[in-house]
Amino acid sequence: MSATRGRIRLTRGDITELPVDAIVNAANPTLLGGGGVDGAIHRAAGPELLAECRTLGGCLPGQSKLTRGYRLPAAWVIHTVGPIWRGGDEGEDETLASCYRTALTLAAERRLATMAFPAISCGVYGFPVPRACAIAVREIAAFLGGSPHPARVDLVCFDAEVYEEYRKILAAGV
Numbered sequence: 001m002s003a004t005r006g007r008i009r010l011t012r013g014d015i016t017e018l019p020v021d022a023i024v025n026a027a028n029p030t031l032l033g034g035g036g037v038d039g040a041i042h043r044a045a046g047p048e049l050l051a052e053c054r055t056l057g058g059c060l061p062g063q064s065k066l067t068r069g070y071r072l073p074a075a076w077v078i079h080t081v082g083p084i085w086r087g088g089d090e091g092e093d094e095t096l097a098s099c100y101r102t103a104l105t106l107a108a109e110r111r112l113a114t115m116a117f118p119a120i121s122c123g124v125y126g127f128p129v130p131r132a133c134a135i136a137v138r139e140i141a142a143f144l145g146g147s148p149h150p151a152r153v154d155l156v157c158f159d160a161e162v163y164e165e166y167r168k169i170l171a172a173g174v
């Protein structure tokens, strides 16, 4: 029995509505908000989120930082900064992989049971969706194979292209 079977779930929708222990934000290095899922999370969480983010001193690409979720149904927000796609020769794959690893590590350290990821870097940052989804599933499956926490990871897709890509990858077996 795979240690990860059933622990990675695929869903469509808005990550700000999920009652999981932590949602992951696709942030930028300032951690001071933006558009896309970053903007949606800050709008839903309320101004206290930005106030806490201001105390964090930013975040390097590939790294993750934790805040409370405030008005979100999720108790925590894990802010991670994905790579901007520049053609693939500037370490983008490894930076994206690091986003998943560092976010999962923060959740595991707090023994969180459930967390949800958006498709990091697949919007404004322009990372090719099939390549990004393959990295995400590979890194999440590898992490869960070595850790009981989090018990479950939700891949939350706002758009159909990302959902379909994850569906194909997961159907091929992790």
Ligand code: APR
Residues within 6 Å of the ligand: 013, 014, 015, 016, 026, 027, 028, 033, 034, 035, 036, 037, 038, 039, 040, 082, 118, 119, 120, 121, 122, 123, 124, 125, 126, 156, 157, 158, 159, 162
């Ligand atoms: N719930 C889940 N996923 C969402 C939501 C949402 N409410 N809104 C957008 N998404 C999806 C997008 O469709 C995309 O697949 O999140 C994925 C990541 O897209 P972006 O939010 O554009 O993030 P990213 O590509 O990592 O770019 C980060 O954008 O918003 C700014 O401040 C952010 O500068 C940073 C950059």
